Amino acid sequence: MSTDQLRPLTELQALESESIHIIREVAATFASPIMLFSGGKDSVVMLHLAAKAFWPAPIPFGLLHVDTGHNFPEVLQFRDEAVDFYAASIKIAAVQNYIDDGRLRERPDGTRNPLQTLPLLDAITDGRHDAVFGGGRRDEERARAKERVFSMRDEFGQWEPRNQRPELWSLYNGRHLPGEHVRVFPLSNWTELDVWDYIAAEKINVPTIYYAHERAVTVRDGMWIAINEVTPARAGEVIEMRSVRYRTVGDMSCTAAVLSMASTVQDVITEVGLSQLTERGATRADDRLSEAAMEDRKREGYF
Amino acid sequence: MPQRSAVLSPNADLTGGRTLLRLATAGSVDDGKSTLVGRLLFDTNSVLADTLDHVEQVSRRKGLNRTDLALLTDGLRAEREQGITIDVAYRYFATPARKFILADCPGHVQYTRNTVTGSSTADVIVLLVDARKGVVEQTRRHLAVASLLRVPHVVLVVNKIDLVNYSEDVFTDIATDFALMARSLGVLETRCIPVSATEGDNVVTRSHRTPWYEGPTVLGYLEDIDDTRLAVGAELRFPVQHVVRPQSAGRAPWAARAPEVNGDYRGYAGKIESGRVRPGDEVVVLPRGSRAVVEAIDTPDGPLDLAVAGQSVVIRLNTDVDVSRGDILAATDAPPAPIRDLNATVCWLAERKLTVGARVLVQHGTSITKAAVRSIEGALDLNFEAGTVPCWRPTAALTLNDIGRIRLALASPLPIDSYREHRATGAFIIVDDADGWTLGAGLAGPTPLTATTALTSKSEPHYLAQQGKGP
Numbered sequence: 001m002s003t004d005q006l007r008p009l010t011e012l013q014a015l016e017s018e019s020i021h022i023i024r025e026v027a028a029t030f031a032s033p034i035m036l037f038s039g040g041k042d043s044v045v046m047l048h049l050a051a052k053a054f055w056p057a058p059i060p061f062g063l064l065h066v067d068t069g070h071n072f073p074e075v076l077q078f079r080d081e082a083v084d085f086y087a088a089s090i091k092i093a094a095v096q097n098y099i100d101d102g103r104l105r106e107r108p109d110g111t112r113n114p115l116q117t118l119p120l121l122d123a124i125t126d127g128r129h130d131a132v133f134g135g136g137r138r139d140e141e142r143a144r145a146k147e148r149v150f151s152m153r154d155e156f157g158q159w160e161p162r163n164q165r166p167e168l169w170s171l172y173n174g175r176h177l178p179g180e181h182v183r184v185f186p187l188s189n190w191t192e193l194d195v196w197d198y199i200a201a202e203k204i205n206v207p208t209i210y211y212a213h214e215r216a217v218t219v220r221d222g223m224w225i226a227i228n229e230v231t232p233a234r235a236g237e238v239i240e241m242r243s244v245r246y247r248t249v250g251d252m253s254c255t256a257a258v259l260s261m262a263s264t265v266q267d268v269i270t271e272v273g274l275s276q277l278t279e280r281g282a283t284r285a286d287d288r289l290s291e292a293a294m295e296d297r298k299r300e301g302y303f
Numbered sequence: 304m305p306q307r308s309a310v311l312s313p314n315a316d317l318t319g320g321r322t323l324l325r326l327a328t329a330g331s332v333d334d335g336k337s338t339l340v341g342r343l344l345f346d347t348n349s350v351l352a353d354t355l356d357h358v359e360q361v362s363r364r365k366g367l368n369r370t371d372l373a374l375l376t377d378g379l380r381a382e383r384e385q386g387i388t389i390d391v392a393y394r395y396f397a398t399p400a401r402k403f404i405l406a407d408c409p410g411h412v413q414y415t416r417n418t419v420t421g422s423s424t425a426d427v428i429v430l431l432v433d434a435r436k437g438v439v440e441q442t443r444r445h446l447a448v449a450s451l452l453r454v455p456h457v458v459l460v461v462n463k464i465d466l467v468n469y470s471e472d473v474f475t476d477i478a479t480d481f482a483l484m485a486r487s488l489g490v491l492e493t494r495c496i497p498v499s500a501t502e503g504d505n506v507v508t509r510s511h512r513t514p515w516y517e518g519p520t521v522l523g524y525l526e527d528i529d530d531t532r533l534a535v536g537a538e539l540r541f542p543v544q545h546v547v548r549p550q551s552a553g554r555a556p557w558a559a560r561a562p563e564v565n566g567d568y569r570g571y572a573g574k575i576e577s578g579r580v581r582p583g584d585e586v587v588v589l590p591r592g593s594r595a596v597v598e599a600i601d602t603p604d605g606p607l608d609l610a611v612a613g614q615s616v617v618i619r620l621n622t623d624v625d626v627s628r629g630d631i632l633a634a635t636d637a638p639p640a641p642i643r644d645l646n647a648t649v650c651w652l653a654e655r656k657l658t659v660g661a662r663v664l665v666q667h668g669t670s671i672t673k674a675a676v677r678s679i680e681g682a683l684d685l686n687f688e689a690g691t692v693p694c695w696r697p698t699a700a701l702t703l704n705d706i707g708r709i710r711l712a713l714a715s716p717l718p719i720d721s722y723r724e725h726r727a728t729g730a731f732i733i734v735d736d737a738d739g740w741t742l743g744a745g746l747a748g749p750t751p752l753t754a755t756t757a758l759t760s761k762s763e764p765h766y767l768a769q770q771g772k773g774p
Contacts, residue, residue, distance in 0.1 A: 009613045010320040011402045017615040021574040024544040024615070028628055028669070051557055053572075053615070055603040056564045057549035087555030138393045145392040164390065165741040166416060166652045168423040169730045170574070171666055175739030189404055191395050201317050 012198055019046075019186040020053040021170060022149055026131050026184050027053075027060050029174050033131035033184075034124075037063035037090060039071075039079035040249045041206045042135030045195055046186055048204050050133075051086045062089045064132075066120045068112040069096035070230045070252040078207040085205075091127070093119040110230075111254040121157045124181055131174065131182045139191045149188045155179035192247075193272050200265045209246045212263045217242050223256035247272075317604070321399065324525060327406040327421035327454070330431030331441035335462045339431060339500040340394060340407055341372030343522065346507035349396035350375055372500070391417050400526050415685075415704035418448045419650040419744050423730070427456035427528055429521070434467045434497070438480045444685045446481075447693055450488040451648065451706065451746065453726055456528055457485065457493045460521060464513065465499040471515040487692050496521055537612075538634035539578035539586065540720070540728040542668035543571045545628050547617050561603035570601055570617040571626055573669070576727035578634060579611040580618065588624055589631040589718035590641035595620040629670030631718050631728065639728070641716035645674070648683075648722075648750045649733065650706050653742040657701040657709070657733075663742065665713060667731040673714035674733075680708040701743075708750065721748030 009017070026033050035050060037043045050059050065079060083090045095115050098104035104115050124132055138145050148167045153159060165173060174182050187195070199206060216227045218237040224244055227233050230252040244257035245268070262268045330336040344350045350358075358374045365371070394405040406421035422428055428449045432442055442459075449457050459481045467473045478495040485493045496505055497513050498521060504510035507522045519527065547570040554561075580586070584597045600607040601617040610616045618632060626632075633639070645665070651657055657676060665674045681695030683706040701707040722729030733743035 008322045009611070010318060011323045012317050012320060014323045014613055016317065017574060017613055020615040021544070024572055025669070028545045048557070051555065052603050054547070055558060055561055055617075056554075056568060057547055058551055058555065085556045087557075139395045145394065146390045161390070166420045166744070167741075168420055168732055168744045169727060170424070170576075171730065171732045173666060173732060173734055173739065173741050175664075175734055177738055189393070189395070191397075191402075193397075194402070197320075 012194070012201055015190055015194060016049065016052075016198070018170070018189065019049045022172065022184065022186040023050050023053045023133070025172050026133065026174065030131035030182070032127065032129050033061040033133065034064045034091075034127060034129045035059075035061060035133035036135065037065055037079065037083075037088075038135075038249070039065070039075040039082065039207055040135070041195055041199065041210060042137065042187060044082055044204060044206055045190075045198055046133060046135045047082065047086055047088065048202060049186060059086065059088055062091060064091050064093065064120075064123055064127075066093045066116045066123070067095060068116060068251045068253075069094060069099075070112050072207070072209055072246075072249060072252060074209050075207045075249050078205070082205070091123065093123040095119055109253075111251060113251045113254055117157070124157070129181060130176065131184055133184050133186060135187055136185045137187050137190050137192070137195075138185075147185065147188070149185055150174050151183045151185065152176060153181050153183055157181075159183075193269065196265065196269045196272055200269060207249060209249060210268065211265075212243050212245045212260045212267075214241050215244050215257065216240070217244055217257055224259060225256055226252070228252065321397070321401050323402050323404065324426050324528060325404045325406070325424050326427045326429055326525065327408055327418070327425035328429045328431070329408045329418050329421070329445040329449075330462075331439060334431040334433050335373075335500045336407075336431050337373035337375075338371075339429075339460060339462060339498070339506065339521075340405065341375040342500045342503060342506045343405070344375055344394060344396050345372055346503065347396045347398060347522065349394075391421050398522065398526060403525060415444070415448060415650060415706065416652045418445055419452060419652070422449055422452040422454050423744065425452075425454050427458060427525065428454045429458050429460055431460045431462050432477060432481075434461050434463045434470075434473055434477065437473075437477045438484060440686065442481075443484060443687060446484060446488055446490065447683075447685060447687075448650075448706075450485075450490045451650075451750070453723065455492070457490050458521070458524060459493065459495045460498050460500075461495055462498050462500055464497040464504060465502050469497070469504075469510075469512045471513075474513075474516070494518065494524060496524065537577040537725060538636055538638075539580050539584070539632070540576045540634075540668075540725060541571075541573050541580065541586075541618065541632040542576060542670075542728070543626060543628055543630045543632065544573045544669050546570075546626065547572050558603065562601070562605060564601075568619075569623075570619045571632065572615075572617045573632075574615045575610055575612050576668075577612050577725055579609060580632075581609050582606075585635050586620070586632045587635050587638045588626055589633055589638060590716050591625065591630070592641075593624045594635065595622050595624045597621075629668070631668055633718070639718045639720045639725075641718045643713045643716050644677075645711040645713055645717070645719065645747060647709060647711065647731070647748070648706060648746045649701065649709055650744040650746075651701040651703060651742070652744060653735075653740060654703050655735075655742070657707070657743065658699065662736060663711075664734040664736050665711065665717070665731050665745070666734055667717050667719055668728055670717065671734070672717060673736070674711045677710040677712050680710065682707045719747045722746035723748060 037047055095112055098119055099106055136144055148164055150172045176182055216239050217224045218227055218239050225231050227239050233239055242259055243261055245260040246257050262271045328336055359370050361374055362371045392407045394407055396403050408417040408421040430445050432438055461474055461477050474497045497516050498505045504512055505520045509520055549568055580597055582597050582599055587594050598619040598621045600610045659676050659679055661676045663674050665672050682698040683693050684696050685693050687693040720729040729747045731745040732741055733745055735742050
């Protein structure tokens with residue numbers, strides 16, 4: 001490298017360095033951090049950044065997956081491969097166990113996303129975790145635009161948007177009272193396109209369902225829903241084989257596909273650059289429930 | 304719906320591609336700040352169809368005959384219900400040349416707290432005035448905060464220029480007022496742009512209705528700002544986050560791409576806050592003062608010949624000096640002396656008051672230390688007249704949104720820079736020892752408000768400032 005590096009850092013360099021700085025601060029100042037890991041693209045980018053942050057030492061904290069029981073099999077398989085690839089360890093908190101023993105009840109609409117909150121909070125309490133990394137980005141949803149990188153949660157896991165600590169310079173303040181914990185969002189300043197650019201630049205593997213593939217789908221509520229055991233066809237619905245991909249990989253019951261021919265990371269980047277719909281608007285039924293859907297769930301302790 | 308054109312990603316790899324600029328916006332109520340931000344998002348194709356759909360629906364429901372772009376920035380439910388903005392919100396937009404992180408600071412509630420927060424990381428602050436009103440008290444306050452926080456660039460957007468018939472005279476008068484005020488507050492680089500955010504004049508596209516204006520549009524200005532000089536040009540400051548000593552043998556599969564390291568590896572992980580570093584550079588380890596030479600700058604992508612401000616790296620030294628978290632590796636040229644008696648300007652961000660004798664925590668770089676408030680020497684009076692500079696009034700306590708001069712006694716010495724020279728390592732936060740709340744933002748050394756610098760020298764009673772032009 002020569003003096004031409006005296007030009008400013010590129011966007012991706014700056015974002016990577018900022019995220020690594022955040023992840024290292026957490027590891028250095030909290031007693032028991034844990035990183036949420038679903039196998040989704042944001043969480044695998046976060047895991048990749050954690051691996052780079054501590055290299056050549058191993059990642060000094062474990063991963064946690066809140067498994068709704070409605071995950072895409074491709075994503076679960078990828079999750080386990082990624083855990084090995086990054087030499088991490090993972091704990092699984094299963095919503096199914098809570099339903100089986102009656103602590104949670106299945107919702108009439110079949111979606112299990114809101115059911116994740118209790119197993120998540122239990123796992124945080126049981127593991128005495130004082131910091132929990134999440135892959136949330138501020139560009140995802142408008143309630144998130146105001147969230148801090150270090151976001152305080154009270155003993156009930158609740159977020160109080162009107163009473164957040166100011167966050168200045170890159171001085172992150174993680175001090176908290178016993179029983180409270182801090183949610184940390186190292187990807188706060190990344191956009192969907194940044195995530196894909198970084199996946200391409202770093203050659204990061206993501207689950208195959210992010211790329212175009214043939215799948216049996218139907219149109220429901222204006223969205224392309226895959227037909228499978230979690231979301232079976234309803235009377236009168238037309239089932240078609242279409243080339244689709246997923247922009248987010250949440251719970252199968254409320255995650256829709258988009259029609260797409262994007263089979264490579266470059267195709268996806270081009271498609272995201274052209275897309276007319278936001279990531280969540282296109283594919284997440286749970287955020288369309290009400291104008292303040294995400295804000296409500298975040299207040300209750302959801303990510 | 305405007306046609307969206309293909310935005311090909313310019314980020315081919317980590318080192319090629321566009322740059323990043325952080326900006327903060329500030330204005331008073333009804334200056335049209337939300338509309339300007341909405342316009343920047345809209346005209347750079349950063350608003351997607353479903354979001355715009357929603358905004359169009361709400362606009363119709365409100366009986367408006369055009370899409371209210373200000374609605375694009377509505378955040379929390381309480382804000383929508385009350386029609387106000389409560390908290391700093393972060394927005395993202397990009398052009399092929401640059402990505403922008405915008406801290407949108409509400410104008411009326413807790414204005415200082417929000418503007419200070421947004422300005423702390425900003426490369427540029429965008430101030431708004433209504434062309435019909437010109438520079439008002441709120442503009443002066445925001446400019447004073449921008450000056451205090453040493454935001455490198457300031458731009459004044461003279462909005463609603465359509466409502467004064469695109470008058471050059473009105474614009475020139477406001478620009479002259481602003482330049483005078485900026486100079487008296489020690490802000491050197493300013494620019495004024497005539498804009499109608501509602502009509503889109505000079506925000507992203509150049510307006511034919513202001514032929515007398517030859518400068519850049521708002522977006523053009525933001526794309527062209529050179530942000531390298533300040534951070535990279537300063538002396539090296541590298542706060543150590545942790546010591547890297549990989550004790551386990553074997554590499555994770557992902558690290559097959561990374562260099563091999565041997566068993567006795569010892570390096571120091573951190574982010575370069577200012578300056579640059581090369582292997583072979585001599586550094587001083589603060590606060591102890593021991594010296595060593597940089598052996599290598601390591602990353603999993605391979606060693607670097609040069610690392611600059613903003614980069615997270617691991618630095619290896621040639622000798623086994625004692626280094627731990629909280630230390631700062633600094634250039635040997637004029638490193639900050641570790642001090643226990645800290646003079647600082649603080650922006651008070653909490654409801655609870657700061658009084659003399661209070662015990663607090665001071666977080667600086669990667670270290671945190673106990674501190675006691677020795678004295679409060681004055682609070683800045685931001686209700687200053689046009690053509691004058693703010694002065695310090697004596698006070699017994701600092702309350703929410705106050706900017707004060709204080710003296711702190713530190714439990715352990717901190718190698719803290721003067722904020723005027725080093726934004727990152729001259730900054731600190733004051734934390735409540737009991738509940739962890741962030742109470743204040745601190746700027747070490749003489750007040751960064753140039754115009755009042757002389758008032759803080761030891762020989763003068765700094766709170767007895769005179770009204771009038773500063774030195």
